[in-house]
Amino acid sequence: MAHPEADLLPELQEIDLYDPERYRTSSQHPAWARLREQAPMWAQHTPDGDRFWSATRHRDVAAILMDDKRFSSEYGTILAVAKGDIAGGRTINLMDQPHHARVRLPVMRTMSTRVSRERKERVREHVRRAVGDAFSSGEVVDVAAFAIHLPLAAIGDVIGIPRELWPQVPRLAMAGVAPGDPTYSAGGESHTLNNAHLELFSMFSELIQERRRNRRDDVISALLDIDFGGRPLSDHELLLNCYSFAMGAITTTPQVASHLILELCRQPHIWRRLRADPGLVPSAVEEALRWASPTNHLMRRVLAPVRVAGVQLEPGELVCTWVASANRDSAVFDDPDTFDPGRTPNPHLAFGVGAHRCIGGPPAQVVLAVLLEEMLDAVQEMSLAGEVTHMRSNFINGITRLPVLFRPRPGGGAAVGAASMASSR
Numbered sequence: 001m002a003h004p005e006a007d008l009l010p011e012l013q014e015i016d017l018y019d020p021e022r023y024r025t026s027s028q029h030p031a032w033a034r035l036r037e038q039a040p041m042w043a044q045h046t047p048d049g050d051r052f053w054s055a056t057r058h059r060d061v062a063a064i065l066m067d068d069k070r071f072s073s074e075y076g077t078i079l080a081v082a083k084g085d086i087a088g089g090r091t092i093n094l095m096d097q098p099h100h101a102r103v104r105l106p107v108m109r110t111m112s113t114r115v116s117r118e119r120k121e122r123v124r125e126h127v128r129r130a131v132g133d134a135f136s137s138g139e140v141v142d143v144a145a146f147a148i149h150l151p152l153a154a155i156g157d158v159i160g161i162p163r164e165l166w167p168q169v170p171r172l173a174m175a176g177v178a179p180g181d182p183t184y185s186a187g188g189e190s191h192t193l194n195n196a197h198l199e200l201f202s203m204f205s206e207l208i209q210e211r212r213r214n215r216r217d218d219v220i221s222a223l224l225d226i227d228f229g230g231r232p233l234s235d236h237e238l239l240l241n242c243y244s245f246a247m248g249a250i251t252t253t254p255q256v257a258s259h260l261i262l263e264l265c266r267q268p269h270i271w272r273r274l275r276a277d278p279g280l281v282p283s284a285v286e287e288a289l290r291w292a293s294p295t296n297h298l299m300r301r302v303l304a305p306v307r308v309a310g311v312q313l314e315p316g317e318l319v320c321t322w323v324a325s326a327n328r329d330s331a332v333f334d335d336p337d338t339f340d341p342g343r344t345p346n347p348h349l350a351f352g353v354g355a356h357r358c359i360g361g362p363p364a365q366v367v368l369a370v371l372l373e374e375m376l377d378a379v380q381e382m383s384l385a386g387e388v389t390h391m392r393s394n395f396i397n398g399i400t401r402l403p404v405l406f407r408p409r410p411g412g413g414a415a416v417g418a419a420s421m422a423s424s425r
C-alpha cells in the first residue's frame with residue numbers, strides 16, 4: 001500500500017479520533033499521518049466534554065509510555081473511560097508503582113519468553129484443534145471467527161481456564177470490549193456488557209475458589225500468593241486481575257492473525273515470499289504486530305508538569321498515545337505503509353513499552369508464529385471471498401468478519417515449521 005498522498009489527507013478540523021463509528025467504516029491512518037506532520041500533540045474533546053491530547057509520533061508515544069512517574073495508568077487507559085475507570089488502582093494494567101510491580105513480577109514467570117517457547121508444541125496442538133480443517137476444507141472460512149480461539153490456545157492453560165470453557169470465553173471477552181458492535185451485541189449495549197461481565201466474573205470466581213484449595217502452576221494461583229504490600233489481593237482485586245489477563249489476550253491476539261491474513265489475501269506476493277523463505281516467520285509476525293497494532297491507543301493521566309512536542313501539560317490532563325500511528329511513523333520506519341515481512345529492525349510499539357509493556361507478548365508471538373507455520377504447511381493460496389467488516393471501536397483495531405477461501409497445498413509437510421522454529425531461536 002502506498003503512503004497516503006499529502007493531498008488526500010484530511011484537514012485538521014475534519015479529524016475526530018474518538019468516534020468509534022469512523023473506525024468501523026474507514027481507516028484513521030490518513031488522519032494520524034496529518035497529525036504527525038502538522039499537530040503532533042492535538043487536543044480534542046470526548047462527547048462528554050472531557051479534553052484529551054493525542055500524541056501520534058513514535059518518539060512522543062514512546063517517551064510518554066516510558067515515563068510512568070509523570071504519566072499515570074491508575075485513572076484509566078482507554079478513551080471510553082475518560083471519566084475514570086472504576087477498576088483504577090486495583091488491576092495490573094491500571095496500577096502505578098509500587099503496587100504495579102507487586103502484581104507484575106510474580107506473574108511474569110508464567111509467560112516468560114523461555115516458558116512460552118518451551119510450550120510451543122503444546123500450543124500447536126491447541127491451534128490445530130481451534131483451526132480444525134479451515135485450511136484444507138476448500139470451503140469459505142470466516143477467519144475472524146476462528147481467530148478468536150487462538151488466544152486461549154496460547155494462554156488458556158497458563159491463565160488456568162479449563163479447556164471445556166475455552167469455546168465460550170472468547171465471545172464474552174469480545175462482548176466486554178465492544179458491546180456496541182453488532183457482531184457481539186445481544187439485547188442492547190449495556191445488557192451485552194453486563195452479561196459478559198457477569199459470566200466472566202462468575203467463571204473466574206469459581207476458579208479462584210478452586211485454586212484456593214489446590215494451587216497449580218498458573219496465573220490464578222500466582223495471583224493468590226501475591227504479597228500486595230503486607231496483604232493478599234482482595235477477592236475483588238483477584239477477579240479484576242483475572243479479567244485483565246483474559247481480556248488482554250483475547251481482544252488483541254486474533255486481530256493480528258486477521259489483519260495478517262487480510263494482507264496476505266490482498267498482496268499474494270507477500271505469501272509467495274513467505275513460502276519461498278519460511279525463515280521469515282518471526283520477522284513476519286513482528287511486522288503483522290506493527291501493521292495490525294491491535295490496541296489503537298493507550299491513555300495516560302498527567303501527574304506532574306511536563307512538555308511534550310512543544311505542548312505544556314499540567315497535572316490532571318489526559319493524553320492518548322496513538323500506538324497505531326506511532327507504528328506508521330516514517331521517522332522510524334522506512335516505507336511505513338508497506339507490509340514488509342522481512343523488516344528488521346522493527347521497533348514497533350504494538351505491545352506498548354515501559355513498565356506496562358505487554359506481559360503476554362511472548363505467548364502471543366508463539367501462537368502467531370505457530371499459526372503462520374501451520375498455514376505454510378497446509379495452504380497453497382488464499383483469496384478474499386466476501387465483505388470484510390471492522391469493529392466499531394476506537395480502542396481495538398478489530399476485524400469482525402473476514403471470509404477467506406484457502407486453497408490447500410497438495411501433501412503439506414512438517415519441514416516448514418521446523419525451518420522457522422530453528423530461525424526463531
Ligand code: HEM
Nearest residue numbers: 092093245248249252253294350351352356358359360364
Ligand atoms: C498480539 C497480542 C497482544 C497485544 C498487541 C497486546 C497489547 C498490549 C499493550 C499495548 C499493553 C500495554 C498497556 C498499557 O501500557 O497500558 C498490554 C498490556 C498487557 N497485556 Fe497484552 N497484548 C497482547 C497479548 C496479550 C496476551 C496473550 C496476554 C495474556 C496474558 C496479555 C495480557 C496483558 C496484560 C495483563 C497487560 C498489562 C501489563 C501491565 O500493566 O503490566 N496481552 N498488552
